[in-house]
Amino acid sequence: MTGxxxxxxSILAAALLFLVGCSGGSDPEPRWIHLAAAxxxxxxxxxxxxxxxxxxxxxxxxxxxxxxxxxxxxxxxPKSRGTWKTRFPVLTDGILTPDSVALxxxxxxxxxxxxxGINDENPPGTYGVAGGLILLRLAQDEEPPAHAHIRVxxxxxxGDDVAGRRFSGExxxxxxxxxxxxxxxxxxxxxxxxxxxxxPVLTRNPGPSRFxxxxxxxxxxxxxxxxxxxxxxAWHELVLPAAGRASGRLTFEVTGPPAKTAFLAPIVGPRVPxxxxxxxxxxxxxxxxxxxxxxxxxACYGGLEGLTPELDRLASESLTFLxxxxxxxxxxxxxxxLFSSLYPHQTSADGLAHALPDAIDTIAERLRxxxxxxxxxxxxxxxxxAFGMQQGFESWDERRSDLDSTLERVRAFxxxxxxxxxxxxxxxxxxxxxxxxxxxxxxxxxRELGIDITGDWDSCYGPFEAIGRRDGTPAEARPFLPPLxxxxxxxxxxxxxxxxxxxxDPLVAPLLERGFLVFTSDHGEAFLEHDNLLHGGEVWxxxxxxxxxxxxxxxxxxxVDQPVSHVDVxxxxxQLAGLPTESLWxxxxxxxxxxxxxxxxxxSCSGTETTAAILDGRRKLIARADTERGVFxxxxxxxxxxxxxxxxxxxxxxxxxxxxxLFRSLTRRSELLEPLEAAVPAALDEGQxxxxxxxxxxGDE
Numbered sequence: 001m002t003g004x005x006x007x008x009x010s011i012l013a014a015a016l017l018f019l020v021g022c023s024g025g026s027d028p029e030p031r032w033i034h035l036a037a038a039x040x041x042x043x044x045x046x047x048x049x050x051x052x053x054x055x056x057x058x059x060x061x062x063x064x065x066x067x068x069x070x071x072x073x074x075x076x077x078p079k080s081r082g083t084w085k086t087r088f089p090v091l092t093d094g095i096l097t098p099d100s101v102a103l104x105x106x107x108x109x110x111x112x113x114x115x116x117g118i119n120d121e122n123p124p125g126t127y128g129v130a131g132g133l134i135l136l137r138l139a140q141d142e143e144p145p146a147h148a149h150i151r152v153x154x155x156x157x158x159g160d161d162v163a164g165r166r167f168s169g170e171x172x173x174x175x176x177x178x179x180x181x182x183x184x185x186x187x188x189x190x191x192x193x194x195x196x197x198x199x200p201v202l203t204r205n206p207g208p209s210r211f212x213x214x215x216x217x218x219x220x221x222x223x224x225x226x227x228x229x230x231x232x233x234a235w236h237e238l239v240l241p242a243a244g245r246a247s248g249r250l251t252f253e254v255t256g257p258p259a260k261t262a263f264l265a266p267i268v269g270p271r272v273p274x275x276x277x278x279x280x281x282x283x284x285x286x287x288x289x290x291x292x293x294x295x296x297x298x299a300c301y302g303g304l305e306g307l308t309p310e311l312d313r314l315a316s317e318s319l320t321f322l323x324x325x326x327x328x329x330x331x332x333x334x335x336x337x338l339f340s341s342l343y344p345h346q347t348s349a350d351g352l353a354h355a356l357p358d359a360i361d362t363i364a365e366r367l368r369x370x371x372x373x374x375x376x377x378x379x380x381x382x383x384x385x386a387f388g389m390q391q392g393f394e395s396w397d398e399r400r401s402d403l404d405s406t407l408e409r410v411r412a413f414x415x416x417x418x419x420x421x422x423x424x425x426x427x428x429x430x431x432x433x434x435x436x437x438x439x440x441x442x443x444x445x446x447r448e449l450g451i452d453i454t455g456d457w458d459s460c461y462g463p464f465e466a467i468g469r470r471d472g473t474p475a476e477a478r479p480f481l482p483p484l485x486x487x488x489x490x491x492x493x494x495x496x497x498x499x500x501x502x503x504x505d506p507l508v509a510p511l512l513e514r515g516f517l518v519f520t521s522d523h524g525e526a527f528l529e530h531d532n533l534l535h536g537g538e539v540w541x542x543x544x545x546x547x548x549x550x551x552x553x554x555x556x557x558x559x560v561d562q563p564v565s566h567v568d569v570x571x572x573x574x575q576l577a578g579l580p581t582e583s584l585w586x587x588x589x590x591x592x593x594x595x596x597x598x599x600x601x602x603x604s605c606s607g608t609e610t611t612a613a614i615l616d617g618r619r620k621l622i623a624r625a626d627t628e629r630g631v632f633x634x635x636x637x638x639x640x641x642x643x644x645x646x647x648x649x650x651x652x653x654x655x656x657x658x659x660x661x662l663f664r665s666l667t668r669r670s671e672l673l674e675p676l677e678a679a680v681p682a683a684l685d686e687g688q689x690x691x692x693x694x695x696x697x698x699g700d701e
Contacts, residue, residue, distance in 0.1 A: 028187070028189075030270040030279060031187055031269070032418065032419075033184060033187075033267065034170065035172065035184060035250065035266040036170045036172055038183070039182075040180045040182035040183075041181045042181075045253075055070060056068070063157055065175055066151055066154065067151070067154050069088070070149055071149065073145065073146050081140060082124070083137055084138060085136070087133055087134070088134060091154065091200060091203060092155075099153075101127075101134060101153075102150070103150055104149045104151075106147065111127075113126040113128040113137070122137040124138050124139040125137070154260070155175075155201070157175075162264055164197065164199045164231065164262070166230060166231040167195075167199065167264060167395075167398075170394040171195075171265055171266060174252050174261060176254050176258055177254070177255065179251060179253040180251070181249055181251050181252075182249070182250050183247060183248070183250075184250055184268060185246065186248045189271045192220065192236075192268050193236070193238075193265070193266075193418050194236055194263050194266040195234060195264040195416070196211040196223060196236065196262075197232070197233050197260075197262045198231065198259050199227065199259065199260040200228075200229060202258060205226070207227075208224045208226045208256060209256035209261050210222070210255045210256050211253075211254055212251075212253040213238065213250065213251065213253075214250070215251075220240070231399075233412065235413075235415065235416040239271065267418060270418070273419035276420070277417075277419045282576075283515040283576055284422045284511045284516070286423075286512060287424070287425045287518045287573070288426045289335070289383075289520060290430070290431055290519070291331060291523075292429070292431045292525050293492070293495070293546070294525055295324070297311075297489070298315055299315075300320055307489060307496070309496065309500075310499050310500035311499060311547075314519060316557060318517075318550055318555070318557055319550040319551070319560060320548075320557075320560065321562075322559055322560065323545075323562060323615075324546050324547065324564050325544045325545060325564070325615060326521070326544045326565075327343055327566050327567060328522075328604065329535055329537060329539060329544060329602070330523055330536040331522050332349055332351070333349060333350050334522035334523050334566060335383055335522055336349035337567055338566045338570070339362040339364070339570065340362055340363075341363075341568075341569075341571055341585035341586055342567065342584065342585075343603065344603050345672060345673045345674065345675060346672060346675060348677055348679040350603070350627075352382070352387075352697060353679075353681065353682060354679045354680060355387045355681065355683065356387060356389060357388065357677040358388070359677045361582075362392045363423075363570045363574070364376075364391060364392025367423045367573070368392050370577060370579055371420055372423045373417070373421070373423070374422075374423045375395040375413040375424055376393045376424070377409045378398045378399075379398070379428050379429040380398035380399050380400050381400065381429070381691040381692055381695055383398065383427045384398045386683050403430055403495070406428055407498075407501065410424070410508065411505065411507050414511065421577075422515070423577075426502075430491060430494065431488070431491045431495055432695060433457065433534060433695070433696055434457030435484075435488050435490065435491040436457070437453055437493075438494055441494045451486050452486070453486050455483050455487065460483045463477065463480040473528055473533050474531075484527070485527050514553065515552060516551065517552065518549070520546055520566070523543055523544065523546065527542070534696060536606065537606075538622065539603065539613035539622055540622075541641070544602045548590075550590055550591075555591075560593075563615050564590060565600040565601070565602075566587075567585070567586040569587070571590075574589070597616060598616075599669075601615075601672060609627070610624070610625050611623070611624055612624070612625040612632060612666065614662055614665065614669075618640065618641040620640075621636055621637070621652075622636060622638075627673050630670050630674055632666050632667050632673075634663070636652055636663050637650045638658070639651060
């Protein structure tokens with residue numbers, strides 16, 4: 001029996017002991033009460049929800065939060081002949097649509113235009129939306145009304161979920177000017193752990209919100225919290241006075257200016273988390289995704305010695321899978337597969353128009369149901385609620401930020417541990433374009449490795465923009481390549497330095513010492529190896545070969561040369577947590593790989609006609625896939641990676657029979673092109689769309 005299999009069985013045995021209640025001592029069995037699942041009585045407070053400075057009114061309804069305001073004629077400005085525009089000063093959860101905007105006036109009736117944008121063909125008296133603008137079509141000699149009213153939906157409220165621009169998860173949405181009362185059990189020696197959330201709805205800062213929690217009239221929390229543009233969260237641990245009570249009434253209240261406010265992950269749990277943690281011996285789990293991180297950044301994957309000393313040290317302590325492949329060449333389909341153990345087209349999240357459907361079960365959902373505390377800190381954009389990535393996370397925090405802020409957000413989540421085993425997902429765009437390098441790293445790389453980085457993104461990428469093509473870049477662009485690749489390596493070195501701080505942090509280090517860390521990337525980055533720049537192109541190895549490291553107690557560090565895939569990550573985490581396997585999963589645990597190689601697959605996911613790769617051992621075939629017909633089609637290209645790692649010699653037309661055999665085996669897997677659930681539109685607002693454009697994502701990339 002291998003060390004990996006023995007470790008997994010030991011973990012499973014410990015988990016079973018916990019589940020059957022095998023505990024020592026006289027402490028009561030630890031319990032966690034999820035208040036978000038409770039039904040409570042909600043009421044609106046008096047004189048609430050009005051921003052006196054702007055006259056904007058907050059209008060809470062059962063399932064949505066609306067803002068309304070009076071709009072005078074001076075607020076409108078001409079956009080084109082017969083069309084007027086105004087910007088409503090609110091921040092929304094999703095794209096403004098005619099269904100989320102209402103324009104009324106006592107002077108005349110207006111109608112929402114629901115078919116495309118406003119243009120000269122629209123009849124007078126219709127309005128529509130474009131980005132953050134509200135557009136009004138009038139007769140050419142007509143002016144906007146002297147007084148009008150605009151109403152905009154700025155947030156949704158649904159069940160036991162919090163859904164904001166930055167924060168999402170399990171919780172109680174209590175808007176400014178509301179009170180919610182919940183009857184709950186109050187076990188002895190228990191505390192209430194909760195995060196107070198506030199996100200602005202106005203484009204200016206109207207002032208702080210006040211959060212108030214009581215138990216049967218006794219004040220537990222009276223907390224004032226500002227609402228910066230990117231929102232804020234504050235975690236609290238509130239001791240619940242026992243006084244012989246077995247149950248009580250918890251009151252959650254928010255007062256202050258209009259804002260999106262909520263209580264995230266409110267859970268009544270044991271007062272001493274460590275004692276509860278000792279009873280559940282299942283390991284903590286950390287999944288770290290460094291976006292756009294090529295495998296050959298690391299020395300053990302053929303990279304430059306000394307570029308990434310911290311990650312090289314991690315690799316020396318880990319199971320290192322040298323032939324790991326992503327399932328796709330860009331972020332969304334790769335993460336969808338990583339979370340679900342399904343290939344991208346099966347998840348329906350195979351393009352930026354679609355989100356991961358709720359019906360697709362993710363690793364976070366499985367761990368949460370089994371008793372894990374689940375939290376995520378991401379750099380937003382594609383890895384966001386807009387694309388359904390938050391499913392299963394009690395605490396989801398998405399925000400484009402620097403690495404120091406990322407660590408602060410991780411620390412805030414870990415500091416509120418409640419005794420349950422933890423699943424933490426961390427995602428960063430630090431290596432993604434536009435590549436940024438600190439002065440200290442520039443100096444170190446020049447001194448130690450002779451890498452002289454003098455430019456920035458604009459100067460290094462500018463020549464490629466001037467040429468005007470990213471895919472199929474012509475030969476005259478190649479002289480501009482070295483400075484751009486050096487700049488990328490500088491960002492890699494900065495991430496590596498920070499990762500060392502991350503591992504050594506006083507809150508993170510114990511988690512990694514007793515638990516398991518999976519480090520990987522969603523895809524690589526191309527530097528004209530096959531006339532492709534950056535990522536999102538065809539399934540060449542510079543885009544789909546990724547680092548994959550697994551470190552944890554009982555795992556003997558070694559290199560594994562067997563081809564593996566991102567679809568293997570979920571089964572691995574499930575095995576470590578003692579969860580059963582599912583027949584739908586396309587992968588297998590990295591700790592229980594079959595003795596023989598099995599084919600793995602990757603997809604470019606670039607529209608209805610994409611490219612697909614099948615890797616069988618060191619033999620690789622690239623073919624086209626027609627997703628509308630659900631078939632793989634010729635012609636194809638074939639490469640022997642054992643002798644041609646750069647994929648420069650196409651063997652498809654050679655004398656060997658294996659390319660045709662591999663293509664036939666690919667055609668027998670047409671189910672990989674069939675979605676298991678109906679596609680769900682991504683819910684992007686204008687700000688999120690701008691974030692994607694800044695990252696270089698357009699169309700299906």
